[in-house]
Amino acid sequence: xxxxxxxxxLFLAFTxxxxxxxxxxxxxxxxxxxxxLDWMSKExxxxxxxxxxxxxxxxxxNLSMMVGDRFFGLRGALAALAGMLAVPAxxxxxxxxxxxxxxxxxxxxxxxxxxxxxxAGLILATGLKLLPALKTSPLGRPLAIALALAAFLLIGxxxxxxxxxxxxxxxxxxxxxxxxxx
Amino acid sequence: xxxxxLFSLFLHFVTLSLLSIxxxxxxxxxxxxxxxxxxxxxxxxxxxxxxALAQAAPGPNVLFVAVLGFNVAGLQGAAAAMAGIMxxxxxxxxxxxxxxxxxxxxxxxxxxxxxxxxxxLGLILATGWLLSLPFLRAExxxxxxxxxxxxxxxxxxxxxxxxxxxxxxxxxxxxLGLV
Numbered sequence: 615x616x617x618x619x620x621x622x623x624l625f626l627a628f629t630x631x632x633x634x635x636x637x638x639x640x641x642x643x644x645x646x647x648x649x650x651l652d653w654m655s656k657e658x659x660x661x662x663x664x665x666x667x668x669x670x671x672x673x674x675x676n677l678s679m680m681v682g683d684r685f686f687g688l689r690g691a692l693a694a695l696a697g698m699l700a701v702p703a704x705x706x707x708x709x710x711x712x713x714x715x716x717x718x719x720x721x722x723x724x725x726x727x728x729x730x731x732x733x734a735g736l737i738l739a740t741g742l743k744l745l746p747a748l749k750t751s752p753l754g755r756p757l758a759i760a761l762a763l764a765a766f767l768l769i770g771x772x773x774x775x776x777x778x779x780x781x782x783x784x785x786x787x788x789x790x791x792x793x794x795x796x
Numbered sequence: 797x798x799x800x801x802l803f804s805l806f807l808h809f810v811t812l813s814l815l816s817i818x819x820x821x822x823x824x825x826x827x828x829x830x831x832x833x834x835x836x837x838x839x840x841x842x843x844x845x846x847x848a849l850a851q852a853a854p855g856p857n858v859l860f861v862a863v864l865g866f867n868v869a870g871l872q873g874a875a876a877a878m879a880g881i882m883x884x885x886x887x888x889x890x891x892x893x894x895x896x897x898x899x900x901x902x903x904x905x906x907x908x909x910x911x912x913x914x915x916x917l918g919l920i921l922a923t924g925w926l927l928s929l930p931f932l933r934a935e936x937x938x939x940x941x942x943x944x945x946x947x948x949x950x951x952x953x954x955x956x957x958x959x960x961x962x963x964x965x966x967x968x969x970x971x972l973g974l975v
Contacts, residue, residue: 632854632856633854633855634854635854635855635856639857665893665896666889667817667909667916668817668905668908668909668912669817669885669888669889669892669893669896670813670814670815670816670817670884670885670888671813671820671885671886671888671889672816672820672856672857672858672885673819674856675858675882675886676885676889679886680889680893683890691886691890695882695886698855698856699856699858699859699878699882701855702853702855702856702859703859703874705854706849706850706859706862707862707863707866707871707874709849709852709853710846710863710866710867711866713845721971722971724970724973724975725968725970725971726845726848726852727931728944728966728967728968728969728970728971728974728975729848729967729970730844730845730848730927730931730966731940731941731945731970732944732945732948732962732965732966733848733852733927733963733966734927734928734945735949735952735962736851736924736959736962736963737821737924737927738921738924738925738928738948738949739924739948739952739953740920740924740952741920741921741923741924742949742953743952744917745917747913748913748914748917751913751914752906752907752910753910753911753914758913758914760914761914761915761918762914762915762917765914765915765917765919765922766918766919766921766922766925769825769918769922770825770918770923770926771922773825775826776812776815776825776826777815777826779915780815780915783914783915783918784911784915785911786911787910787911787913787914787915788907788908788910788911788912789911790911791906791907791908791910791911792903792904792907795906795907795910796903
């Protein structure tokens with residue numbers, strides 16, 4: 615098992631990782647941190663990701679902070695966070711700035727419409743891909759799927775505010791899960 | 797943008813930060829409600845293209861928040877929105893990590909995670925749905941966009957094709973006037 619030599623090393627590793635991720639960095643994170651750099655085992659990666667997913671915030675960014683924190687404490691967490699966000703933010707904001715000029719060209723607008731449709735499809739596919747994870751839910755599969763459907767309907771179709779849906783469905787799910795796990 | 801508006805932009809993302817379980821993308825419907833429906837700071841097209849642009853660029857998905865902020869109020873807006881979405885969740889992540897690692901088997905924590913999981917998945921699907929709707933509503937783009945969306949879903953589920961190629965393919969199809 616290796617470890618980053620310095621804070622700068624950590625920063626560079628996460629910058630490199632982030633720049634390879636189009637449409638999400640999770641797959642790249644696993645390949646870089648576990649396979650190429652050997653900073654954590656596969657098991658540690660899954661365990662850390664599980665916690666990162668339960669906590670609010672972008673999963674992989676949470677994960678990067680947790681990895682940085684493990685090696686160098688708070689300074690490591692900040693270096694990893696900066697690595698994930700700084701250079702990619704510069705790139706995406708440059709694109710956004712250029713888009714104002716690009717938007718005057720119909721071809722650019724057409725291209726972006728195509729890219730937008732694909733990214734909508736990517737998010738739908740991600741949701742569908744993760745649905746089988748409900749199979750092992752302590753809630754039982756039927757209830758878990760019913761809650762997911764209800765969340766989709768309340769938020770996607772009826773346009774309820776997120777916080778109301780979270781309180782209602784999340785609260786119900788947690789209560790049932792707690793009762794079943796006890 | 798007036799400082800008061802900039803602050804309310806920041807504050808909106810602060811409140812969403814702690815709700816963004818499953819990633820910032822799961823709070824997209826709420827961002828849409830605020831930025832498009834309530835304040836009118838962004839148009840429907842501006843909102844959708846901000847997200848598409850961020851998805852097309854390398855880096856974590858959360859950077860779409862920077863683009864939304866940028867399109868509302870330039871660099872200040874990007875900084876306000878990013879600081880808002882990142883601060884609370886990062887502080888919580890750092891403080892909670894060690895404690896959670898030590899209490900992995902605690903029933904309350906497992907109930908939290910199990911209870912939230914279905915909601916997270918429903919939210920991701922709702923996000924994809926809400927981002928698809930504007931394309932499907934525009935009559936002249938409906939069938940092209942629907943074909944692209946369905947093709948993307950099928951390719952993602954059935955193949956290991958790199959996501960960047962799909963996004964680029966969508967751009968090419970759009971530029972050729974197919975969408």
